[in-house]
Amino acid sequence: MELRKLGRSQLEVSKLCFGGNVFGWTADEKESFRLLDTFVDLGFNFIDTADVYSVWVEGNKGGESETILGKWLKNSGKRKDIVLATKVGAELGPSQKGLSKEYIRKAVEASLQRLQTDYIDLYQSHYDDQSLPVTEPLEVYSQLIAEGKVRFAGASNFSPERLQEALEASDRGLPRYESLQPLYNLVERGTFEKEFEPLTTKYDLGVISYYSLASGFLTGKYRTEADLNKSPRGGGVKKYLNEGGLNVLSALDQLAEKYQATPAQISLAWLTAQKAVTSAIVSATSTGQLEDIAGSVSLELDETDLSLLNEASA
Numbered sequence: 001m002e003l004r005k006l007g008r009s010q011l012e013v014s015k016l017c018f019g020g021n022v023f024g025w026t027a028d029e030k031e032s033f034r035l036l037d038t039f040v041d042l043g044f045n046f047i048d049t050a051d052v053y054s055v056w057v058e059g060n061k062g063g064e065s066e067t068i069l070g071k072w073l074k075n076s077g078k079r080k081d082i083v084l085a086t087k088v089g090a091e092l093g094p095s096q097k098g099l100s101k102e103y104i105r106k107a108v109e110a111s112l113q114r115l116q117t118d119y120i121d122l123y124q125s126h127y128d129d130q131s132l133p134v135t136e137p138l139e140v141y142s143q144l145i146a147e148g149k150v151r152f153a154g155a156s157n158f159s160p161e162r163l164q165e166a167l168e169a170s171d172r173g174l175p176r177y178e179s180l181q182p183l184y185n186l187v188e189r190g191t192f193e194k195e196f197e198p199l200t201t202k203y204d205l206g207v208i209s210y211y212s213l214a215s216g217f218l219t220g221k222y223r224t225e226a227d228l229n230k231s232p233r234g235g236g237v238k239k240y241l242n243e244g245g246l247n248v249l250s251a252l253d254q255l256a257e258k259y260q261a262t263p264a265q266i267s268l269a270w271l272t273a274q275k276a277v278t279s280a281i282v283s284a285t286s287t288g289q290l291e292d293i294a295g296s297v298s299l300e301l302d303e304t305d306l307s308l309l310n311e312a313s314a
Helices: 031-042 064-076 101-115 133-147 160-170 190-202 214-219 225-230 234-240 244-259 263-273 287-297 303-313
Strands: 003-005 010-013 017-019 047-049 083-088 120-125 150-156 177-183 206-209 279-283
Touching: 003 160, 010 017, 010 120, 010 263, 017 287, 031 064, 031 287, 047 133, 064 101, 083 101, 101 120, 101 133, 120 133, 120 177, 133 150, 133 160, 160 177, 160 190, 177 190, 190 206, 214 234, 214 244, 214 263, 225 234, 244 263, 244 303, 263 279
Parallel strands: 017 047, 017 279, 047 083, 083 120, 120 150, 150 177, 177 206, 206 279
Antiparallel strands: 003 010
């Protein structure tokens, strides 16, 4: 399995990263364990979660994903085989959010306990806290790195301006964000490519794309409004049911036929072929879905294929 260096860090990660938002939501503990075993057995090593997953589910309070993942890590004994990423800063409750030193200190201990581990490989600022200087979370990350509780820091959902400010601050002795986790896929290219890709290239940042399959739209299973009821995430793809989105599906169908592959595999092969992208976050709720997605890593699209997809999604 090809591994890629994440930014300037010492972390080497697989082209696909398992998105842990499904654990404790659309995948119960038993199914989550099965999915994680399959993911690792297929040769992948990168898992991403967040303390806030899955607070949006009725009856949940956040931390469910980390808890399930922690049980799996303990039961499987595979902690050293995994690059473990989680996040801090999203709202868990009225006084449980942000990137203050005090809050991060409490949050990291809670995450470590739930994950049943002594260290987090990549600890990410989930959302920028614009009430604070960009240096404040970096200062506490510096302490956590020195203590061995965190290996490297990453960022997600920052503005380009604040991200650049944070990266410039790291030139003055603070740890730097080694990665950015942006929204990026075949039907949502503009913001990343115009606003963030120049920064990630300039500063040699790793890029971990989320919504890599556009909430499932790029699997090809949503082609009419009648299809939106096929899963709990269906409502999130209605915005793609337009001429542009359908043009992308048409191009995916064409290449899927050429390679005897699926639209999801072609989509991910395009995404991981982008020079800026280190790893694409994917989720699955069955081993069949996961095995299908995994097929993307053996696909090598040629320049004609890439051009077809670029033009369809421009």
